[in-house]
Amino acid sequence: MEPVKLGVISTAKIGTTKVIPAMQKSTGCSVHAIASRNPDAAKTAADALGVPKAYGSYEDMLADPEIEAVYNPLPNHLHVPLSIKAAEAGKHVLCEKPISFNAQEARQLIDARDNHGVVIAEAFMVRYHPQWIKARELVRSGAIGEVRVVQGTFSYMNRDPSDVRNKADIGGGALYDIGCYTIVSSRYIFGQEPVRAVSLIERDPDFCTDRLASALLEFPSGQALFVCSTQLVPYQRVQIFGTNGRIEVQIPFNAPHEEGCVIFCDDGSAQGDASARKIAFDAVDQYTLQADAFARAVRGVEPLEFPIEDAVKNMAVIDAVFRSAQTGDWENVAT
Ligand SMILES: NC(=O)c1ccc[n+]([C@@H]2O[C@H](COP(=O)([O-])OP(=O)(O)OC[C@H]3O[C@@H](n4cnc5c(N)ncnc54)[C@H](OP(=O)(O)O)[C@@H]3O)[C@@H](O)[C@H]2O)c1
Known part of the structure; x- marks a missing residue:
């Protein structure tokens, strides 16, 4: 299976300390870029983690055709908005928990997934x-x-x-x-x-x-x-x-x-x-296992056991x- 080329939205602590290193151990994913609101922060994080590309805005990374999927560890109020933007850009999304503020907001992700033909998963590792x-x-x-x-x-x-x-x-x-x-x-x-x-x-x-x-x-x-x-x-x-x-x-x-x-x-x-x-x-x-399962779903090898409908229920x-x-x-x- 060709590794999924992944971009990380932000220099969030959970990403830089746990999830990115774990994804780098996954044979299913390759962490290709990190984006931050601050270009220097993106570059510093990318260099420290050996990630090839750094972007000074989330939107610039979403416009990169090489990126197939994103990991979204933004603060909770940005989980749904940025995941929808990523889906609109044709990227698959692994988004941190909790997926949204409430079930109604989370339901928008079902439409985003279906309208744009991407996988969207909640990161309950x-x-x-x-x-x-x-x-x-x-x-x-x-x-x-x-x-x-x-x-x-x-x-x-x-x-x-x-x-x-x-x-x-x-x-x-x-x-x-x-x-x-x-x-x-x-x-x-x-x-x-x-x-x-x-x-x-x-x-x-x-x-x-x-x-x-x-x-x-x-x-x-x-x-x-x-x-x-x-x-x-x-x-x-x-x-x-x-x-x-x-x-x-x-x-x-x-x-x-x-x-x-x-x-x-x-x-x-x-x-x-x-x-x-x-x-x-x-x-x-467990973060590597999560990345493996996400990559299998993106590649169509095995569907997610817990699709976004499960996140709505939670x-x-x-x-x-x-x-x-x-x-x-x-x-x-x-x-
Ligand atoms: N699964 C797990 O084990 C686990 C563990 C911890 C946290 N989490 C989840 O991961 C998410 C991030 O948690 P964290 O502790 O890693 O957060 P954090 O270190 O504060 O990082 C959040 C990042 O979001 C970006 N950001 C954009 N708008 C922001 C705003 N208005 N205020 C603050 N940051 C903003 C910043 O990145 P830039 O400046 O680079 O743009 C910031 O570094 C949360 O949803 C949390 O529930 C999951």
């Missing part, structure tokens, strides 16, 4: 990690009985006012940044969509972002609960509870690529985790969680 594929396999095989509860926590401490996560007008806040992972993992494990949500959200008095959000989602066959926060001790964990057992994903979202990771499967027969069976995974870069849950925090009531997840 976790779903490519073998630990999640294994957790879902265990669930599907009935290893923990009937799944009834998925419980997720994701938090970090970040009070930097200059960080995009602390700017409400451009899509900051916990739910967009990390709550989206707890939601996507519960939908992945249940293999269903939640029907309604109730939530409690506390906002930072200065940033106005949601700094602490907790929610309960009702799925057709169970419940998901999650807590996410931008101002709490750094922590992440997902527990999947079935009628006969429990699966614990120890580093569910930021699994390191330099070393392996583990999940636990426990039938609960002994206390204090004594009956927990450890399942170990070799070191793997946003519909986020919408319901935000609405519930305002109304103080259960809110249906729009289908």
Whole structure:
């Protein structure tokens, strides 16, 4: 398969530190250009990463006929607008999570994809990690009985006012940044969509972002609960509870690529985790696996397992969680 020639929209930290190096390990992609609003920043980043071309504007890179696809790690308010511009320029798009501000905005990407005949994917790299594929396999095989509860926590401490996560007008806040992972993992494990949500959200008095959000989602066959926060001790964990057992994903979202990771499967027969069976995974870069899958979809080798319609569904849950925090009531997840 000919590697997909890819351009990166911006010098975003996630791109320069994680995703570009991971893409450079993928046989499916070749990172060909970086664009920035600042030409010097683009050149510096491209030189540091060994990327051949640097552009001083996103639009100039989109006009480059050599570029087949783009990776969009812009702040959240620019995910849909720049992804649409890229699609209009005939480029396939791998766009960072959360795909949009809400489901309605995300739906525009379905039209963009269909009108311009390109692939558009949301970059939820976790779903490519073998630990999640294994957790879902265990669930599907009935290893923990009937799944009834998925419980997720994701938090970090970040009070930097200059960080995009602390700017409400451009899509900051916990739910967009990390709550989206707890939601996507519960939908992945249940293999269903939640029907309604109730939530409690506390906002930072200065940033106005949601700094602490907790929610309960009702799925057709169970419940998901999650807590996410931008101002709490750094922590992440997902527990999947079935009628006969429990699966614990120890580093569910930021699994390191330099070393392996583990999940636990426990039938609960002994206390204090004594009956927990450890399942170990070799070191793997989930961003490389994501790039491989994106490239296969671009080349028509294998369709995306999670097309943009899935991103719309994830946003519909986020919408319901935000609405519930305002109304103080259960809110249906729009289908
Ligand atoms: N999948 C993951 O593991 C993961 C991890 C972290 C973040 N993310 C996602 O990636 C995206 C970027 O996060 P990040 O932490 O990497 O952000 P960041 O370092 O702040 O980078 C955002 C980039 O966007 C460009 N930009 C354009 N308009 C901007 C504006 N109004 N304000 C700020 N920057 C602007 C800037 O690049 P130029 O100056 O070069 O144009 C900036 O460097 C977010 O959507 C986030 O949710 C994903």
